[in-house]
Amino acid sequence: EAIEAYNKALLLKPDYADAYYNIGNTLKDQGKLEEAIEAYNKALLLKPDYADAYYNIGNTLKDQGKLEEAIEAYNKALLLKPDYADTYYNMGTIFQNQGRQDEAIEAYSKALSLNPNYADTYNNLGVALQDQGKLDEAIASYEKALSLKPDYAEAYNNMGNALKDQGKLDEAIEAFEKALSLKPDYAEAYINMGNALQDQGKLEEAIEA
Secondary structure, eight states: OHHHHHHHHHHHOTTOHHHHHHHHHHHHHTTOHHHHHHHHHHHHHHOTTOHHHHHHHHHHHHHTTOHHHHHHHHHHHHHHOTTOHHHHHHHHHHHHHTTOHHHHHHHHHHHHHHOTTOHHHHHHHHHHHHHTTOHHHHHHHHHHHHHHOTTOHHHHHHHHHHHHHTTOHHHHHHHHHHHHHHOTTOHHHHHHHHHHHHHTTOHHHHHHO
């Protein structure tokens, strides 16, 4: 019904770029990814400086697993809108999944310079730093995420892993317990707590976890 309404708008105003953009968003929500990209491209034909259209093409390509093409679309969005924090964040997640941690850290840092209140970015930055063995920096990043979003179970879990890697097992277990108090069905946090308890020689508690 939404697409039908947008198409009626286009009958009245065929150069209505926003209508094509909204059709793209609706098709993306329906999982019709190729058709969504087609609609975004129609919006761009009418409005070549439409940064949001490039951004959502990037998101759609990312959902399709076409990661290099997604990065290309994100870069086009950034040329038009250099202060687009979400674009840097999404690029960071792609780089991180590809194991390109330096580029991920750079992208997350740019996102945070534009939007310092982005808890997810701090959490992901912490994971990238942790992967590089920069544990103090990673923990500081998780703490920043938690200051912005105190109920962030994933950040507590990640911080627990960093503390465990530092050999601070009591503090690690405390972080895992906080994660579980916020998200009682968090299997990964139980596993990580079990590993920390095992490292302490508390085998019965580890088995229970």
